[in-house]
Amino acid sequence: MRQRRVVDSEDSGSQCQTSEASNITLVRRNSSSCVRRFFITITVSYCVCLVALKYSRVVQDGIIYLHWIRSPYFRNLSNPSEYGVERARNVYVPGRNGSYLGVWQIAPSTSQVSDKVESNEDFDALLSNGMPIVLYLHGNMGTRGTYHRVDLYQILASLGYHVITLDYAGFGDSPGWPTERGMADDARLVWEWTKMRGDRSRMYVWGHSLGSAATTLLVRQLCDEGQGPDGVVLEAPITSVEDAAMSHPLSLPFRYLPFFRSLFLSSLPEKFNSVSRVGDLTCPILIVHGLLDKIIPIEQGEEMYRAAVSKRSDPSQVYFEVFHEAGHRQIKSFSKLRSILKQFIPRS
Known part of the structure; x- marks a missing residue:
């Protein structure tokens, strides 16, 4: 057992x-x-x-423009005060093909400007008071109310500048679909709308990141017509969409493929070839770039500077300023920017 x-x-x-x-x-x-x-x-x-x-053109455009991202969400773009922007109005400027463009006009926040700016007539009249006007062309993603853009508007207004900013077709509350040519055409419409009201004021165009491509396209056309702006500011400018894509964090899983640029990027219908246009601008140019920019590396800003001076007999009207501790959206945070702008965009 x-x-x-x-x-x-x-x-x-x-x-x-x-x-x-x-x-x-x-x-x-x-x-x-x-x-x-x-x-x-x-x-x-x-x-x-x-x-x-x-x-897929839809995928290509969605990645380039990122216009479907509307941060901050759940706010009304027709009411700038919801974004912390005071002494401002929202207007809808007639756009292409019977459409419209959402635009903010932000008044200078200096003591020289009356606090009483309420009606559309007040805002219209204010543009002709002789203080500089800055037409701001933003880059991809977000809207005219995105946080870092609002911070810059407030800095510009505190320096005594009018600020005009828009959302291109397909961005924000502007209906349509974005294209490179369309961005420049939309900017041209807002330029003309502003010029009609502020014909006695000096006008400047400011383009950030992808908006720098729309800026060079718009300003080259204006210069060719003999009505260029008083100056251009290119903040973290791109040389081309191919160069920008090769350095952008979103391309990291693909950029090391030996055929990625030649087979995929070179076939993109939108080129955004700013570097080939910037040399044709005849007005003064200020290029500002952050040394720590991981989105658009400073090498692209340097290349834009070389291209800008290459066709000029007097290169002294092209300026390049490096912000050693700034990234892609941080230039506005440095007091150095204020002193630079006071020289490049004098109030009188």
């Missing part, structure tokens, strides 16, 4: 060991299967992204 119990115990131990070994094998198989499915999913997704980037 005792011998049978010993044998039964040994058989039971052997079965437990066999069961444990089977469970370990099953777990390993399941783990291996999960890892395999994970890598297959990643590989397929990677290939789908490449195909979409190559052949």
Whole structure:
């Protein structure tokens, strides 16, 4: 009897060991299967992204413009005060094809300007008071009410400048779909709207990031017509959409493919080739760039500067200022910007 119990115990131990070994094998198989499915999913997704980037115009535009991101959300762009912008009005300027463009006009916040700016007539009259006007062309993503842009408007207004800023078609509350040519055409419409009201004031165009491409396209046309602005500010300008894409964090999973630029980026219909246009601008140019910019590296700003002076007999009207501790959106945070602007955009 005792011998049978010993044998039964040994058989039971052997079965437990066999069961444990089977469970370990099953777990390993399941783990291996999960890892395999994970890598297959990643590989397929990677290939789908490449195909979409190559052949889908909607995907291409969505990545370039990021106009579908409307931060901050749940606010009314027709009411600038919801964004902390005072002494400002919202207007809808007639756009292309019967559409309209959402525009903010922000009054200078200096003691020289009356506090009573309420009606549209007040704002219209204010533009002709001789104080400089800055037409601000923002980059991709967000709206005219995005935080870092609002911060810059307030700095410009505190320096005694009028600020006019718009959302291109497809951005913010401006209906439509963005294109490179369309951005410049929209800016031209707002330029003319502003010029009609502020014909006695000096006018400047400020383009940030992707907005620098619209700026060079607009200003080259104005210069060719003999009505260029009094100056241009290019903040963190791009040389082209290809160069910008190769350095942008979103391209990190793809940029090291040997054929990525030649096969995918070079076929993009929108080129944003600012570097080929900036040399044709005849007005004074100020380029400002952050040394720590990881979105648009400072090398692109340097290349824009070289291109800007290449066609000028007098390059002294092109200025390049480096902000050593600034990134892509931080230049506004440095007091150095104020002193630079006071010289480049004098109030009188």
